[in-house]
Amino acid sequence: MTSWDLKVLKSKYHIIIIGCGFAGLAAADILTRYNLDVLIIDENPHLGGQLLRKISTLKQTKKKFELDPIKKIGFELARSIAGQNIDILYTTQVLGLFPDHRILMVDHSEKIVECQGDFIICATGAREKYLPFKGWTIPGVMSTGAAQILMKSSGVLPAKTTLVGGTGPLQLALAAAILQNKGRVSAVLDQQNFKDKFGILHLWQHNLPKIIEGAIYLSRLFLQGTPIRQRTGIAEAIGKNQLEKVVTAQLDDQNGFIQGTERIYNTHALAVGYGFTPNIELPIQAGCDIKFDKKKGGWIVCVNEDTMETSLSAFFAVGEITGIAGAKKSYIEGRIAAWSILNQMELVNGSKNKANLRLLYYQRQHQIEYGAFLNAMCNVSDSAYQSIDDDTIICRCEEITMGDIRKTITDGFLTVNSIKKTTRCGMGLCQGRICGPVLFDILSGITHGHPGQIGEPSVRSPIKTVPLGAFLRANNKTEMK
């Protein structure tokens, strides 16, 4: 891989793509055909985002039978785009976006640089959500995504034996992957049960391929004798500096633990996932309109459905940040944004473009329905948040417990912001990256308040922490041409 640095940077580009997962790749694929100045920025050392994760395994993967054809498309795109004559900044984080489409970013050597784009495409993807339980901050407890990254990027198993829990389809995929890599899975716990899944049966019809994929995962687990336990939650993770054991129990209708159903697993790794939350920090900071839509995974960026343009002109949002629905929707939206931009730049034939966009529009609707299915599969019910134990830590940085939050709610503070101000929940080093969405879910689970009243997330630049020294212009000038 070429090593890039900020020296290659022009001060102005036609199009800047922030985040290059599936959505970013799809947009780049089209835009790079028009001889435009395109800049791609991604905080990862490779293109392809969550789905591809590692470019050096490309060759092996090529030989392997790829279950999901979209991954194959992704690898091909990533390879083709990395070879184009455009500027790509790897391991570079975008920290802020300002009027005039100015972007502030920082690379791995902690230098902050600014540049500007006529059009911006934001494609920053999603991250995992959490349902806190006692001991969830002990090392060895990780998200399903983190476990996948360990295996995909570093080729390391989370531990010899891993317990997998939470909600949603990623659990099965992870368990299957662990087995494939010759690891052991003590059990797969599902917070939901078959009954919940029947409740979303009407959404299944659009999702046959995914269900087949799920069935394949399931059969792999069956063949290896891995227990799958429905309606089972994690009561407590135990261990001093490292996870030693996990107590699980069956859940009643109110998501309370049923006495006498406890099981103890001796394990050094527990991987949990409870669905996804969109990475909308940058669009919020820039001032884009957002809205809450549970079917789409929570707070999302509002877009014009025909063009993917946000409420800010020439600023486009694509992929998971407009609604969680997986790689295909991201791919389609990246293309819609690209064609819309070309249209605005008057580089494409209007009527042909219209036909393109129409087709993509319908494909997208189809994927949105799949998204509703996916998000329902991952759904954690209100009562699960209500039954979090008082001793459970919610904000890791400031060590704020569920008890602190419950008391503040009883005192009459019913918004994310007022609870943050009274308890400091979310005011620590990570600025609520993890506990922010959790606090929102807790409040909405307990108060059943309207999402807009509980509070829109608020974000300021820099959206991730950087040393003060990085801002010093004097330092940066010497490094930049």
Next chain:
Amino acid sequence: MVSHMPAIVVIGGGVIGTSVAHYLACKGAKVTLLEKGDLASGSSGACDGLIFIQSKKPGVHLQLALASLELYEELYKELPGHIEFKKSGGMVIFETDAEFEAMCGYIQDQQATGIDVSLLNTNQALKKEPYLSKHIKGATFFPLDAQVNPIALTLGFALSAKQNGARIITRTIVKGIKIQNNRVSSVQTDQGDFNTDVIINAAGANASEIAAMVGINIPITPRRGQIVVTQAVKPILKHCLISAKYIAAKYHPALAKEKGEGISMEQTQNGNLLLGSTREFAGFNKQNTPEGITRIIEQTTRIIPELKKLHVIRTFAGLRPYTPDSLPILGQVDHPKGFVMAAGHEGDGIALAPITGKLIAQMILTGKTDIPLDAFAVDRFQLQKETT
């Protein structure tokens, strides 16, 4: 003077509105506080917590600040919660000889009023604050300068008011005010009307909008301040610091233009450093700008180079309620009766909140105040207009 206990509505749940509600409720008054968002969602939740005495203009301004400081001594024991009041002492840092000279007259004025500000040379200053850069030319020191957590303070005032019978109603937007027989009679909100005898306008940077509802034109405008917050670290700063340019920016904007806005620095009880702040007129825009953030970081890291290594965890911006003479507008207006101003504290609202609350409560309940409010009357601006 009012013989029976009047019904009072306070508009604004910032530090000023909640302080007024606290002092009124403690005297048994019937108070309702209306806030459009959450408590401390305006400037009071987006500011530093300096109770800087030596930066106040000698005269009524300084007199208010000293009286406020005295109240803090009791408040931090009385108010519910922990308001993190700390008499850390304050220093004004000089970076150039020219600054030193410009500040000398100011210090003499202060000493004349009996404010015991001492002058330190570079070594003396470094002894007090070891992380200061060696290039500084010296500093002033005043032991009574203090700091407080402005959010905890606002919440403490509100909770105390509530415990003393006040109604605190958030998420309620004031839309209009009804007047009958030249007296205010009710406040109209998106949640219904509130009948009242007295209305206190403590709407901070929005105070002009509220005053316009009763036909009064006041010159309060938003002046944006951006702040940078660092990660929490072990104690680096013992005192609150401001640069000499800060005082210049506040009182001689022309001087500040060429010299920059000046900065302030404090370390909170939690260990975070608050590095402030800009002084900009940008309407009601509360966004941060790369220029603003960079300016603050350049100036603060020059004075405390150690800061370069710390991480920025957050930036934010608040809208100071600015008045042309930097003094608040306090007290009853002539028309309509029952309309009281308590806004326009610009960059001093935290320092002056306790005394403001106390004086306004005294005025409403007894008609007399410990410190005369004449210098803060709204008509000072109209009079000025007529004489020029």
